[in-house]
Amino acid sequence: MDLTSPPLSLKENGFSVTTPDPFGTSKDEMERLKEELKKWEERVEKAKKAKADLLHCKLSADEERVTAEKELAKLTDLQEKQHKDMIMSRDTHERQLYVLNQENAELKREIEKLQEDLAECSSVLLRDGQIKKKVAEMKMKFTHMEDMKDDYPDANTHCVFGVTTKIPFRLNQNHALLTFEDEEVAQRLIKMGKHTVNLDNKIADVRVKPFTLEMGIKFELHVTISGKKINVSEVPELCIPEDWMRDKLELNFYKSEQGGGGEVESVNYDKQSRKAVITFLRPGAADSFVRCTKYPFFVNGRCYRLSVSPHTNVHLEKFQLYCGISKKTILLKGIQETEDDEESVQDMIEIHFQKPSNSGGEIEKIKYVSKGITWVCFEEDT
Template sequence: MDFTSPPQSLKDNGYTMAPTDPFDSPKDEMESLVEELKKWKKRVEEAEKAKADLLLCKSSAMEECAKAEDALIKLKNLQEKQHKEAIMSRDTHEKELYVLNQENTELKRQIEKLEEDLAECSLMLSRYSQINKEVAEMKMKFTHMEDMKDNYQDMNTHCVFGVTTKIPFRLDENQVLLTFEDKEVAQRLIEIGKHTVNLDNKTADTRVMPFTLEMGIKFKLYVTISGKKINVSEVPELSIPEDWMRDKLELNFYKSEQGGGEVENVTYDKRSRTAVITFLRPGATNSFVRCTEYPFVVNGTWYSLPISPDTSVKLENFQLYCGISKKTILLEGIKEMEDDEESVQDMIEIHFQKPSNNGGEIEKIKYASKGVTWVCFEEDT
């Protein structure tokens, strides 16, 4: 067979066949496969590199995520801490405000109690005296703690107060009040009657006179603070019988955290919402001295009850006295001067301190240069 000549039929149709080498086709195909393999190898290397880059990015992203989670946890912890601190600070302020309100309430209660005691004293004054006049300002002075007779320790606190009225005196213009340390000096000047006073190279003829003050009042106030009884107020209004309320009060005050002890009696007034707790042991109320509020629990509800010592007040030794000071003189006849009031007062004091002027040591002096001045006298104690 002739391989170099194409078939006659193909020639007739216009096709031309290129000469081929049967050994060239496998070689080209092999080279093509090698080139294709190289391309795929290169792609695999690029893919491996991309994979490595992605793994590196993933690792970096995981580290950043871990750091972000740590930061978020720290931020949450900080927020929780700040929230707790804010709550604690608010609670502290609320507690301080509550304590201040309680102290304010207690002070108001004490003021009301003192006003009631003063009103009671004024009522007793009106009963014991027939003087129809306005009572002057009173001065109350604590004198002593009183012991019971026969060394009987009843654990009550007994206080004695001396109460005296201040007696006002009207000092008119150009008058002087002089109080000496020695009453003999005052009495000697009163006996002389007239006195010439040297004031800054000037002389003033004055009159030395005794003076009489209005009548004063004095009495003793005996206050006894019970060692067995305490007063309870603001007892809650509950729909339970009064006997049950008394029992609950007794149970709450029996062997309480503040002290207390066995309760002898409970007096409860539902209308005024008050109660009086009487303990069996004398001195049991000492543990409640610094306690103004007491916890009271009823049916699982907490109440805060104001408590105070039980006191009794007695007025004795009511007296009317004449407020005359034997050490004080009234001086008239000082003429109006150009010097100021304090300078004139100093000159008068220097003059009457000299023994050569029949004077002596001065305890107090008051000079009214213009207008009217009121001076209050108190009884010497």
């Protein structure tokens, strides 16, 4: 402190009293400090106001943050739910796709099999107009014998046979075929589509499907047994010319010791195959050889046994291909495997579809396959 500063002067009762300034601050300096203090107070007010604004902004931001966190939690829950639904839906679609792919593969195999059979049946046409095909077992039925004596003086015998192939069908694993006595029962079950069957206290939803059989073949087999010609085989090999062998065969059959034979018109002999065809002049001369399987042949002092058979001419007529359809038969798919044997499961299926309460009826035949595959054959109804 500067003690030499001039003293302050106070006027009281008409006289002047001087009070010394302990800080030695002038009036101007005081004014300046007051102005500066005022500025700082203003700055403090501004700072307080700014602080209040910041606090308000912070509160608003906290509220928005809480709201955003709630929305995020909702979105997360929704996303998880959608993900779970998507997984479940994908699994369901994958199972359905797997079933469809299995059925599609099975249908493709059946189509390929039908195409192969059709190609075998129709594409192998020989130059002479005959058709070769590997067919299933045939059912042959004698229909009638034609009396053609007036038109054919050779006294030939003409027989006609009706021939129909059995149509095979491939029965796959866990499938069954049911043939009903009444066609309406089968068609009614096919329209229903699905059936619930109780297999050893296990409920199985099986599907009833119609099906198409493979190509079938029908034709008439015309057999003509000659009344003038016979076939001879197992002709002995002799060191003589072919002309001599023909002459010996002609002389041997000119008059048969068994009461048949007669004048020979011609002898067609093949040395390599050791076979011959004997043609007689008299119609009906060959009839006596129909039941003769071995015939004596005398040559050079020895007796040989020739095989004799009727000479036949066979040809086909009314050959036709047809698509087999079984209106009384249904195909069951989706039969679940059980611990019971195949025969027991087959019996349970038969019992179920025999009941009228299950829209069933009397069953003619049933076939169920639990393992592997099997082939069943269908015959044309006559």
